[in-house]
Amino acid sequence: MSQDLPLARQRRVLGRTGLAVSPIGLGCSGFWGHRRFSEEAAAAVVEHALAHGVNLLDTGHNYAGFHAEPRLGRILRPLLKQYPRDALVISSKGGTLTGQAGISGAEQRNFSAAAITASCEASLRNLGLDHLDIYQLHGASEHDINDDLLAALQRLRERGLIRHTGINTHSASTLRWMIAHPDAFDVVLLDYNALQQDREPLIDQLQAVGIGVLAGTVLAQGHLLPARPRLPRLADGWYLARAWLKPSSRQLMRSARQMRQAVAAISSQRPAQTAFAYTLGHPGVASGILGTTRIRSLDEVLATQLQALSAAERQQLVEAFGDGRGSPSQ
Numbered sequence: 511m512s513q514d515l516p517l518a519r520q521r522r523v524l525g526r527t528g529l530a531v532s533p534i535g536l537g538c539s540g541f542w543g544h545r546r547f548s549e550e551a552a553a554a555v556v557e558h559a560l561a562h563g564v565n566l567l568d569t570g571h572n573y574a575g576f577h578a579e580p581r582l583g584r585i586l587r588p589l590l591k592q593y594p595r596d597a598l599v600i601s602s603k604g605g606t607l608t609g610q611a612g613i614s615g616a617e618q619r620n621f622s623a624a625a626i627t628a629s630c631e632a633s634l635r636n637l638g639l640d641h642l643d644i645y646q647l648h649g650a651s652e653h654d655i656n657d658d659l660l661a662a663l664q665r666l667r668e669r670g671l672i673r674h675t676g677i678n679t680h681s682a683s684t685l686r687w688m689i690a691h692p693d694a695f696d697v698v699l700l701d702y703n704a705l706q707q708d709r710e711p712l713i714d715q716l717q718a719v720g721i722g723v724l725a726g727t728v729l730a731q732g733h734l735l736p737a738r739p740r741l742p743r744l745a746d747g748w749y750l751a752r753a754w755l756k757p758s759s760r761q762l763m764r765s766a767r768q769m770r771q772a773v774a775a776i777s778s779q780r781p782a783q784t785a786f787a788y789t790l791g792h793p794g795v796a797s798g799i800l801g802t803t804r805i806r807s808l809d810e811v812l813a814t815q816l817q818a819l820s821a822a823e824r825q826q827l828v829e830a831f832g833d834g835r836g837s838p839s840q
Contacts, residue, residue, distance in 0.1 A: 518812045519563030522796040524599075525722025527674045527696050529643060531599050533790050534811060535566030535724065537801030538582045543574025546744055547803055553585045558805050560593055562812050568699070568724070568799050570603035570648055570678075571633050579636035587638055601644035601699075601724075602637065603678055604629030605654075621647060621654040623662035630666055644697050646676040652687035660694060678726075681840050685712045692719035699724040702795065703734060704788045705762070705769045706839045707831045717794035728789045728798040730838075733766035734773050735781050765836045772830035778818040782810050787819035788827055 513520060521530040536559045541547050556567070569578050579602060586600075604626050607618040620626075630645055645666065647654070666672045676697030677684060688695055689712070698716060702709045702725040716723050729735060773781045789798045800811050831837070 516563060516812065517790075517814050517816065518559075521565075523722075524724070524796040525696060525717070526720035527644075527722050529599050529674070529722070531566045531724075531797045532564045533797050534564055534786070534814075535568055535599075535797045535799045536564050536808075537726070537799045538567055538569040539573040539578050540801045540803075541574070541744075542801060542803050543569075543578025543581050545575075545577055549581060549584070551803065552581060555803065555805060555808060556582070556585050557589065558808060559812075560589060560598075562809075564812075565597060566599045566601070566724075566797050566799075568601045569637075570606070570646075571629050571636070572603075572606040572608060572648070579633055583637040583639070595639075599643045600637065600639065601646060601676075601697075602633045602642055603646040603648035604633065605650055606648045617649065619649060619654075621650055621659055623658045626659060627662050627666065630671060634671060641670055642672045644674050644676050645672040646678045646697065646699060648678050650677050650679065651681060651684050655687075655694065674722075676722075676724075682709075682712065685716065688721060689715045689719055692721060695721065697722040697724065699726055699799070701725075701727040701839070702789055702792075703728050703730045704773060704785060704827045704831065705730050705734065705766055706837050707828065708834045708837050708839050710792060713792055713794040722796055723794050725789050725795045725798045727762070728800065729782060729785050730762045730766055730769075733762045734770050734785045736770065736774050762838050765838045768836070769827070769830050772827055776819070776823045776826065778820065778823060779815060780810055782807070783814040784819060784823075786811055786814045787816050788824065790814070790816055791819060791824065 518532050518534050520533055522533055524531050542552055569582050571579055605619050605621045607620055663675050674696040676695050676699060677688065678699040680701045685700060688698055698721055700709060713723055773784050776784045786798055789795060802808050
């Protein structure tokens with residue numbers, strides 16, 4: 511599709527899946543799915559994203575205390591009369607049994623064949639869909655993968671309940687396992703941003719073996735952005751609590767100061783746009799996932815201009831990364 515189109519209306523092919531995805535995907539998770547964030551406001555975010563060309567929606571069975579999937583299902587029900595189902599790419603995840611996406615760092619998981627089958631079927635009921643385009647194992651490691659699990663995923667595919675499989679991981683060892691076993695999974699959702707440039711050799715290898723790459727934490731959970739003076743909202747308190755309570759978030763917060771300054775020093779566009787331009791500038795990344803409760807923040811990222819980040823500015827971010835000793839990557 512023409513690169514002259516606004517970024518969200520462009521399409522990139524997600525590895526060997528052949529799925530055409532918007533370079534910006536919407537993460538339907540976090541406070542977006544919380545019962546204290548109004549469903550009307552949550553629906554407005556999804557509707558706005560779709561209206562501006564986003565076609566990739568990513569959620570998870572356990573997100574927001576198990577409320578995100580049912581909420582997205584209720585929101586999608588009327589929207590599917592307006593947007594053809596085959597024009598959307600809907601992804602969900604299973605395997606995590608705790609309902610706060612690990613805010614304390616203590617997660618319980620079950621990747622048995624029976625548990626994953628039941629979780630996938632529950633996701634489809636929650637979402638009101640007859641199939642998922644991508645079904646991911648949430649936080650699975652290479653030690654969780656076995657023949658019974660792979661056979662169960664294949665049966666789900668044969669039943670027409672899922673089209674493609676993936677792993678959502680923040681572990682370099684799991685990424686290396688996927689590269690060594692390229693036929694096991696089609697897609698990976700990993701953590702990649704200007705603060706985690708050490709992911710790039712792995713992304714190169716994932717791309718080379720045909721595994722589609724989705725990038726999460728593009729803004730490093732907000733730690734790449736300068737603080738904005740504004741009246742605090744309930745969502746701000748929720749995200750602040752995550753920053754302090756979740757171990758991986760604390761590591762991002764500790765690591766981000768120098769890179770945050772480097773991102774802010776680039777004046778060609780706003781910091782969030784610079785962060786997305788950096789991540790989407792890697793040819794192996796099909797889409798960057800944005801989670802937000804603010805249409806204003808969504809609009810800002812949708813207005814990202816990839817070409818606005820010059821080679822010299824990209825090099826500034828590379829130099830700020832330095833030898834990578836400050837990277838929070840695992």
